[in-house]
Amino acid sequence: xxAEVREIREHMGRFPPFDTLSDxxxxxxxxxVEIAYYKAGSSIFAHGDAIHALPYIRSxxxxxxxxxxxxxxxLGEGDIFGQFGLLRNRRVRFPVKAIEDTLLYLIPEAVxxxxxxxxxxxxxxxxxxxxxxxxxVEQTARSNDLMVTRVRRLISRLPxxxxxxxxxxxxxxxxxxxxxxxxxxxxxxxxxxTERAFSDAEGRHWQLVGMVTDKDLRERIVARGAPPxxxxxxxxxxxxxxxxxxxxxxxxxxxxxxxNIQRLPVLHRRRPVGVVHLADIxxxxxxxxxxxxxxxxNRTSVKGLARLVPDIRAAFVRLVDEGATSQMxxxxxxxxxxxxxxxxxxxxxxxxxxxxxxxCFMVHGSLARNDQSVTTDQDNALVLHxxxxxxxxxxxFKALAERVSDGLDACAYPYCKGGIMATNDLWRQPLSQxxxxxEEWIAQPDPQRxxxxxxxxxxxxxxxxxxFVEVLQELISTRARQSPKFLAALARNALSRTPPLGLFRTFxxxxxxxxxxxxxxxxRGVAPMNDVIRVHALAAGSRRQNAFERLDDxxxxxLLPAGQTDKLRYALEFMSIMRLRHxxxxxxxxxxxxxxxxxxxxxxxxxxxxKEAFQVLSNAQKFLRFRYPSPTR
Amino acid sequence: xxxxxxNGQDLPTWQEYFxxxxxxxxxxxxxxxYAAGLPxxxxxxxxxxxxxxxxxxxxxxxxxxxxxxxxxVPFDLRRIRPAQGHYWVVKPPLPxxxxxxxxxxxxHSEVAxxxxxxxxxxxxxxxxxxxxxxxxxxxxxxxxxxxxxLRRRGERCLFPVxxxxxxxxxxxxxxxxQRLKGFFGVRPPSIRLADSRARYGLPAYSSHHAxxxxxxxxxxxxxxVAKHYGPDTPVSTLWV
Numbered sequence: 001x002x003a004e005v006r007e008i009r010e011h012m013g014r015f016p017p018f019d020t021l022s023d024x025x026x027x028x029x030x031x032x033v034e035i036a037y038y039k040a041g042s043s044i045f046a047h048g049d050a051i052h053a054l055p056y057i058r059s060x061x062x063x064x065x066x067x068x069x070x071x072x073x074x075l076g077e078g079d080i081f082g083q084f085g086l087l088r089n090r091r092v093r094f095p096v097k098a099i100e101d102t103l104l105y106l107i108p109e110a111v112x113x114x115x116x117x118x119x120x121x122x123x124x125x126x127x128x129x130x131x132x133x134x135x136x137v138e139q140t141a142r143s144n145d146l147m148v149t150r151v152r153r154l155i156s157r158l159p160x161x162x163x164x165x166x167x168x169x170x171x172x173x174x175x176x177x178x179x180x181x182x183x184x185x186x187x188x189x190x191x192x193x194t195e196r197a198f199s200d201a202e203g204r205h206w207q208l209v210g211m212v213t214d215k216d217l218r219e220r221i222v223a224r225g226a227p228p229x230x231x232x233x234x235x236x237x238x239x240x241x242x243x244x245x246x247x248x249x250x251x252x253x254x255x256x257x258x259x260n261i262q263r264l265p266v267l268h269r270r271r272p273v274g275v276v277h278l279a280d281i282x283x284x285x286x287x288x289x290x291x292x293x294x295x296x297x298n299r300t301s302v303k304g305l306a307r308l309v310p311d312i313r314a315a316f317v318r319l320v321d322e323g324a325t326s327q328m329x330x331x332x333x334x335x336x337x338x339x340x341x342x343x344x345x346x347x348x349x350x351x352x353x354x355x356x357x358x359x360c361f362m363v364h365g366s367l368a369r370n371d372q373s374v375t376t377d378q379d380n381a382l383v384l385h386x387x388x389x390x391x392x393x394x395x396x397f398k399a400l401a402e403r404v405s406d407g408l409d410a411c412a413y414p415y416c417k418g419g420i421m422a423t424n425d426l427w428r429q430p431l432s433q434x435x436x437x438x439e440e441w442i443a444q445p446d447p448q449r450x451x452x453x454x455x456x457x458x459x460x461x462x463x464x465x466x467x468f469v470e471v472l473q474e475l476i477s478t479r480a481r482q483s484p485k486f487l488a489a490l491a492r493n494a495l496s497r498t499p500p501l502g503l504f505r506t507f508x509x510x511x512x513x514x515x516x517x518x519x520x521x522x523x524r525g526v527a528p529m530n531d532v533i534r535v536h537a538l539a540a541g542s543r544r545q546n547a548f549e550r551l552d553d554x555x556x557x558x559l560l561p562a563g564q565t566d567k568l569r570y571a572l573e574f575m576s577i578m579r580l581r582h583x584x585x586x587x588x589x590x591x592x593x594x595x596x597x598x599x600x601x602x603x604x605x606x607x608x609x610x611k612e613a614f615q616v617l618s619n620a621q622k623f624l625r626f627r628y629p630s631p632t633r
Numbered sequence: 634x635x636x637x638x639x640n641g642q643d644l645p646t647w648q649e650y651f652x653x654x655x656x657x658x659x660x661x662x663x664x665x666x667y668a669a670g671l672p673x674x675x676x677x678x679x680x681x682x683x684x685x686x687x688x689x690x691x692x693x694x695x696x697x698x699x700x701x702x703x704x705x706v707p708f709d710l711r712r713i714r715p716a717q718g719h720y721w722v723v724k725p726p727l728p729x730x731x732x733x734x735x736x737x738x739x740x741h742s743e744v745a746x747x748x749x750x751x752x753x754x755x756x757x758x759x760x761x762x763x764x765x766x767x768x769x770x771x772x773x774x775x776x777x778x779x780x781x782x783l784r785r786r787g788e789r790c791l792f793p794v795x796x797x798x799x800x801x802x803x804x805x806x807x808x809x810x811q812r813l814k815g816f817f818g819v820r821p822p823s824i825r826l827a828d829s830r831a832r833y834g835l836p837a838y839s840s841h842h843a844x845x846x847x848x849x850x851x852x853x854x855x856x857x858v859a860k861h862y863g864p865d866t867p868v869s870t871l872w873v
Contacts, residue, residue, distance in 0.1 A: 003842035004715050011836075035713035035848065037835075037855035059836045101834035101859075103852060106712070 015078035017125035033105040038098040053106035060102025083126040152245035155274030169228035185210040198271040210236035320584035326576035330371035348403035357385040360464040368460040381427035445489035480538040491628035494531035499614035522595035525575040571616035669763035679864025684764035685851035695776035704843030720844040771796040793872040
């Protein structure tokens, strides 16, 4: 491949929709581009111009306008534009202007057409009104599958390589130092034409000739009493099976089965880029959360449950790394959270004896919504049977609440700072009192008070008499929609936290105590989005608690303009998954998982998507103000 | 070198020189090259077909050092067309020194398999014919091309060039302010290719490769014209 094609390909391969193209198609695109330059302020496209190439921004920034002259979008490095016109009549629909000095790669229309025909993901990307966000989100969901996931995704580190002429002892030292169980053997190559020859950064030519594993050292050296200075070439296997980095995980698995091996060197063309182990694939496949849940119910003490915390965190990290959607992760983590809580209640009942009256352990917040993450405060309450007599029975339930709450804290679900726990006398009440609470909140919605109690409007049963909570859900879903005053107050609350707009190049940052320069993705993104969705869901009379399920109900009820619920869905998914990835990263690095995203660590691509998501949220908030106005007195 | 003053008083214009050479030359490839002609001096740069040329050489001296690789990319102010460009590695008459191999990342095996410049010279001249040549630092490309052709075909190969380095020097070093700063010992800004490009927001390329550098030079000229000259500038104010 020529050097300039490699330069171009390397850049494009990092941005969607090019990042998922096969190596072959990507090469073809890179080899076909023409280059154009526009200085800041100059017009790139005027409405109605002929368009015969798809522009890709190599550097710089542009603005896209509507016919009315209104700003439609602002794009930067790695973005494409003009796809609407190319797909329709090869005329420019939206005028485009360079706002910085801009270098464009132009993909000729013939190549663009071929990409649309041969690559479904590319076609979807350009057809879905160019929404990167939607495409990114869908692609993540689709790629969560052995058949389409490319094996390069399982590679976690560069391969460790050593010259074949080195000794087994040198190899053992290197493997210990690098903490790997296999090492690739290379030998100087005469020319580039040799099989499996590649050149390193210094331009030297090497040839991949073999692999040596822990097992080889054990069986062929130690067991036979061979000296440590035995050359590696003496124990190397003859033929080496390898796989191309853009083959599927499934192909890698087949190759291992076919050749009865556990490790496969992964090559990009002829250059080794990693080694994939059978365990990597098994791990990829295993649904680890199911195993964890059964383990939770086998534990017989709080201490035993607390020992599962590292496993829970590992399961979380794995789910995120495997590319699960936020809904899948939220579901799995909530299932784990609920199981843990159920087991804690069971253990408490074993100790305290049977309850004097029926009751239900209720949860609020993320557990009720089934979108729990790895670290969340506990939000819970007790709904008791109406036969409850405070004097005779409360001692039991207070003790029960304390045991569950302390147990949760021991299992890394810290106490709720706002005191929303069954240990609080206010939130340990008979069903009739709970009904009065909700009736009052809905009938006399003091915004200030609602701000603190809106968390109760996400509620679900975890243990005991589930119908108690169903009664409350029923009450909310029928009353809330009939009270414009309540919806207006809830809507006003939902506007209290705004997304950081103007997220282009320079982030709008929060100074947050000791944390400098951060974006709080929960407070400025995920939580306000949940607030917005909750208002619409209650207006639609939905009884669901999960935000994505609520969106289905909102869609059914036709409360929002066409296409709007999908936008909210994609924006929520992207912000959620970004938050979860951030937390997985912190868990992996033994840091406390928080919501503070460091803009330095956000890639240009993520920045684009995040910008779009925040814009969706902001528009949704504006619409909320208009849709649920405060009733005039 | 007469080539530096193509439109001096007693000397022929570049157009006149080309038409005379197209008759006088005996080598068919050179005849074709000159016969393709040049745009007239007042032609706006926006209408001129251009070709970015970059040579990798074993050193700076055209008498002693030789060409190792050649990159050519055709373009005009609207588009740069890498796919229609060319790249040749050529075998030098003498063995390559280790230092220059390391510098250019061109290897013994590549060079060993490469043809002599003479075998690709017709293609090189055809790729440049009818286009105004654009280089970064003409003190390399012009004398090396001339010497290489003279050595192999016995005839001169001269042509006007647009030198993005001297265009950059005009901007960065020509002004009164710059001269004042120089007087006070402030070093003028670098006009090397990568540094010049950075001033126009052009990205850094990682390779040291004749075709990549030719593209880089073409991009730089587009930026310079967009910023300082405009498409209506007569080509003769840019070439030398």
